[in-house]
Amino acid sequence: MGRLRYLDNADLAPEFQDIPRMKSNITRAVAHSPKLARLVAGRGMYLRHDSGLDARLRELAILQVGYSTRSAYEWAHHVDVALSFGVTEDDIRAIATETAGETSHLEPLAVAVLAATRTLTDDLILPQPLFDTLAAALPTDQLVDLLVAIGEYNGLVRVMAAIEIDLEPEYVRYLDRFPLASPSISAKES
Template sequence: MARVRYLDKEDLAPEYQDMPRMKSNITRALANSPRGARHKAGLGMYLRHESKLNPRLRELAILQVGYTTGSAYEYAHHVDVALSFGVSEADIRAIAADSAGEDSSLEPLARAVLRAARELTQRLSLSDETFAILNEALDAESLIDLLIAIGEYNGMVRIMAALQVDLEPEFSTYLERFPLPVRAIDARNSL
């Protein structure tokens, strides 16, 4: 059970009743601060619909953050999003192999994106080698948007963990199809 009340659209002042994604538990929890929730949603919508960053690379980075932190909520939700943006099941399965240092079917740029997400999640810094690969392959705007996405979702997994946001039952099938590491047993979030 979440540490804050999940709000519904009707619980919000009229000027916030158009809040996007009010069916998701994270939005319903964040809606306790409607202005903050709107700003969070705005950045998410920018990354998803306006950024020039390749959507596959964006979703791989976000999935890697969820995988690395063991955030069942973030990971399951973004498996759903990734599949809707054309990320393949093989790409999603490759995250586990790449995270374990094993060979994967991913091309060098996708592997560098995953490495960047792991480095920034685990060490809070980006190695010169990883930065050089990304800087060579991406234009400056896409590189910055990738770093913003990794930073944003690192923040979100921590908010979800702090609030103990519950994973909606319809998303649990993604965890069965694409399991998190054994250490991530908690169905809500574990860092």
């Protein structure tokens, strides 16, 4: 059980019963601060539905955050989202390959997105050559959306860890199909 009670719409004042994604445990926990929950869910909906950033690149970045931080909740939820946006199973498996420092089938832009996500997640830096690669390939608004998505999901995985968010049972199957690396595996050890 998570550290906070998971709220339902019925627990909220009428003006907050329209918060998106109240079926997910993270939203139900953050709903203890309903104005914040609405903002957090709104940012996620913007990134998913209104951003011009390619959905595949967005989901690869979010999945890399989940994989790098070993956040089972983030990983499993976004495997589901990624598959619904057409990301292939081979693309998802390539995250482990790229993280291990090996070459995958991914095209150079996707490899750069994953590398940028790892450096921002692990080291809180984005080396200039990597930034330049992304800036050359993406319009500025999409570059900003990518960087905000990486930052947003890095923040969320830390909140999930602090609150000890439980993974909903229907998402466990994604951990079986696409396992996270054990804590001893990292690109730095390769």
